[in-house]
Amino acid sequence: MKNFLLILLLLFPVGISAQVNVDEAYCYSPATSTGLSAVYVVRPESSVTLRYTSYSTDEISWYRFDQSGSSSQTELLGTQSGNYSTLVSAEKDCGYIVKQNTESVCFWVSSYQTVSSCAAADEQDNICEKLLLVGEGFAIPYYTVNGQVKYLPRRVSYDTYRWDDISTDFNQFSTVVEGSVLSDGEMEIPVPYGTTSFTVIDSIPLAWGGSIVSTLSDAYVSSAVLIHAEAEQSLRGALNEAAEQPTSGFGGSAPVEMTFTAYCIPRDSYYAWEFSSDEEFSDVDIFTDQQLSYAFKEEGTTYVRLHAYNDYCDKDTVFEISVGESKLEAPNVFSPYGSPGVNDEWKVAYKSIVEFKCWIFNRWGEQLYFYQDPAGGWDGYYHGKLVPPGVYYYVIEARGADNQKYKLKGHINILRSKNQ
Numbered sequence: 072m073k074n075f076l077l078i079l080l081l082l083f084p085v086g087i088s089a090q091v092n093v094d095e096a097y098c099y100s101p102a103t104s105t106g107l108s109a110v111y112v113v114r115p116e117s118s119v120t121l122r123y124t125s126y127s128t129d130e131i132s133w134y135r136f137d138q139s140g141s142s143s144q145t146e147l148l149g150t151q152s153g154n155y156s157t158l159v160s161a162e163k164d165c166g167y168i169v170k171q172n173t174e175s176v177c178f179w180v181s182s183y184q185t186v187s188s189c190a191a192a193d194e195q196d197n198i199c200e201k202l203l204l205v206g207e208g209f210a211i212p213y214y215t216v217n218g219q220v221k222y223l224p225r226r227v228s229y230d231t232y233r234w235d236d237i238s239t240d241f242n243q244f245s246t247v248v249e250g251s252v253l254s255d256g257e258m259e260i261p262v263p264y265g266t267t268s269f270t271v272i273d274s275i276p277l278a279w280g281g282s283i284v285s286t287l288s289d290a291y292v293s294s295a296v297l298i299h300a301e302a303e304q305s306l307r308g309a310l311n312e313a314a315e316q317p318t319s320g321f322g323g324s325a326p327v328e329m330t331f332t333a334y335c336i337p338r339d340s341y342y343a344w345e346f347s348s349d350e351e352f353s354d355v356d357i358f359t360d361q362q363l364s365y366a367f368k369e370e371g372t373t374y375v376r377l378h379a380y381n382d383y384c385d386k387d388t389v390f391e392i393s394v395g396e397s398k399l400e401a402p403n404v405f406s407p408y409g410s411p412g413v414n415d416e417w418k419v420a421y422k423s424i425v426e427f428k429c430w431i432f433n434r435w436g437e438q439l440y441f442y443q444d445p446a447g448g449w450d451g452y453y454h455g456k457l458v459p460p461g462v463y464y465y466v467i468e469a470r471g472a473d474n475q476k477y478k479l480k481g482h483i484n485i486l487r488s489k490n491q
Contacts, residue, residue, distance in 0.1 A: 091169065091178055092122040097278035099223055106141070106216030107166070108178050110223065112275055115182040119161040123169045123176070124154060131156040134168040140218030141177060144168055166214060179213040185284055186225065186271045191291040192257075199295050199384035202262045204269060206286070210255035222252035226274070227260050230267040232336045234299045241297065241336050247272065262295040264336045294383040297336040302375070302390045304329055309446035313398065313422040320391035325423040325472035326366040327394055333361050335379045342379035350374055350389075368425040370394050370473035397423040397471020399445075401479055406486040407451035408460070417465075417483055418448035423472035430466045431483070439463070451485060460487040 096111040096119075113119055123131060131151050134144040149158040161167070166179045189206040196203065204227070211223040227250045232241040243265060250258040250271075260269075268291065273284040304321045305328040307314055314324040321329060335342050344363050345355040348371065358365075367373055371394060378387040398421060405417045419429070424445045431440040431449050439453045451457050467479040 089123065089125045089169075089171070089174065089176060091176055092124070093180065094120050094122075095279035096180075097183070097275040101213070101215075101221065104215075105219075105221065106177055107213070108176050110179045110181060110213045112181050112183050112211060112223065112278070113163060114279055115163070115184070117279070118159075119163060119180060121149075121158040121161045121167060121180075123149075123156045123158075125156075125171055126154065127171060128154050129172055132170045133158050134170070135162065136166040136168065136216075138165075138214045138218060138220070140214065141166065141168060141216040142218075164212075166216070177216050181211050181213050181223070183275055184208050184211060186273055186286045189227075189269055189271050189286045189288045191269070191288065198262070199386075200262055201259050202291075202293075204250065204258045204260060204288070205256055206258070206271075207256060209250075209252045209258045211252075222254075224249035225252055225258055226250070226272045227258070228270040228272050229260075229263050230265065231263040232265050232297055234334070241299065241334060263291070263293050264295055264297045266290055266292045294337075294381060296340055296379050296381060296384045296386040298342070298377060298379045298386050298388060299334040300377040300388045300390070301332040301334075302329060303332075307446065311418040311420050311448070312446060313420070317393045320393060322367070322372075322391075322393035323395060324421075325370070325394045325397075325425050326368045327392055328366045329364070329375075329392060331363045331365070331375065331377070331390075333377050333379070337381065340379050340381045342377060345376045345378055347374050347376070348372070352376060367392050367394050368472055370396050370423065370471070394472050395423050396473045397421075397475050397477075399424055399467070399469055399471070399477045399479065401465060401467060401481055402483075403481055404484040404486060405451070407457060408485075408487050416448045416450050419445055419467070421445045421469075424469050424477075425472050426468075426470040428468045432464045432466070433458070434462060434464070445469070458485065460485045 093111040096113045099110040101107050101110055133147040133149040135147055136144045147158060149156045163180050163182045169176045186206060186208040189204055192203040192205045209225055213221055226247055228247045230243055230245050232243050235242045248260050250260045252258045269288040271286040276282060312324055316323045331344055333342050344358040345352055347355045373392045375390045376387050400420045405414050407415045427445040428443055430438055432438055440449045463483040465481055465483055469477040
């Protein structure tokens with residue numbers, strides 16, 4: 072077994088793979104769908120030497136293809152020495168294929184050009200999401216093995232806003248993005264927020280010992296809308312309430328008490344909270360508070376949308392608040408004597424009860440206790456003293472979030488501890 076593994080290692084060395092090298096070239100890795108392993112960018116005036124290093128000494132063949140793709144390949148004569156092959160005075164702005172046995176590597180060689188100008192276009196198609204930059208020298212084209220033209224992205228720096236959890240506000244910061252080049256004179260970037268300038272940062276010349284080239288635009292005032300919406304639910308800790316939250320969104324047992332907070336860029340954009348019972352927001356209730364507190368008391372799902380807009384752009388985000396159906400049950404026994412913390416308070420079990428009244432009487436009809444919060448209960452005291460063990464009576468009037476009305480009557484047995 073050990074000898075077999077040794078033979079495999081000799082035939083297929085670990086960590087060694089075929090590779091292409093181009094002197095003084097910037098290397099870009101395109102998407103795998105292009106069929107290219109790399110795009111190399113070289114100076115227009117320089118001569119190009121291509122090198123291929125393999126793990127095998129078998130014959131290495133070179134081919135060149137043009138803008139129509141690899142179907143147009145023309146065989147070239149390279150110089151091979153062992154597992155190493157060189158192609159000197161290679162042409163620019165074309166593709167190459169290196170073949171050895173059943174393996175092949177495809178790549179493209181492009182001529183470099185400098186960006187000479189950059190500005191935000193006067194006319195924009197999608198000013199709210201994307202921004203079109205115009206200028207000269209954006210395009211460094213290459214072609215896929217299927218003959219489809221592509222362009223190297225250009226790096227663009229500008230200021231914009233983003234949400235900061237620490238300061239709980241939008242803060243301005245500098246970002247660098249890869250602009251999508253559409254043509255030699257057009258490039259598209261993600262829209263900025265606020266007022267900023269654009270700088271094309273061209274670091275490609277560093278590959279041959281040159282310097283970074285920066286091209287600056289004039290200031291641009293963005294109209295795009297950026298929002299951040301926060302929704303927080305006040306959780307209740309009553310053990311007698313079945314207050315499970317839904318698996319997604321907010322809600323549970325009514326009343327579901329929520330606080331919504333809106334943040335927006337530009338600061339003077341109009342915004343509003345829109346409440347609706349359907350996802351299409353065909354019928355809405357509108358609130359314009361920056362911070363809004365609201366209690367949801369009706370069964371079902373309410374959709375809450377923060378909608379912000381100005382004269383040019385808008386943006387929104389939606390929350391779901393689901394309120395469950397109601398439930399109300401009353402026990403008939405408790406033991407406030409000698410068992411602290413164990414069944415020493417009479418409480419109803421409930422869910423989504425939005426109106427509640429409870430009266431407790433003794434056998435002679437005398438009212439001993441009254442309360443209106445279903446989370447509360449009776450501890451068995453009357454005028455500061457525990458009432459004697461025995462039978463007492465309750466009357467409950469309540470209404471659920473589903474508009475179900477409850478009228479409950481029954482008896483309560485107060486038990487004395489065995490140690491009493």
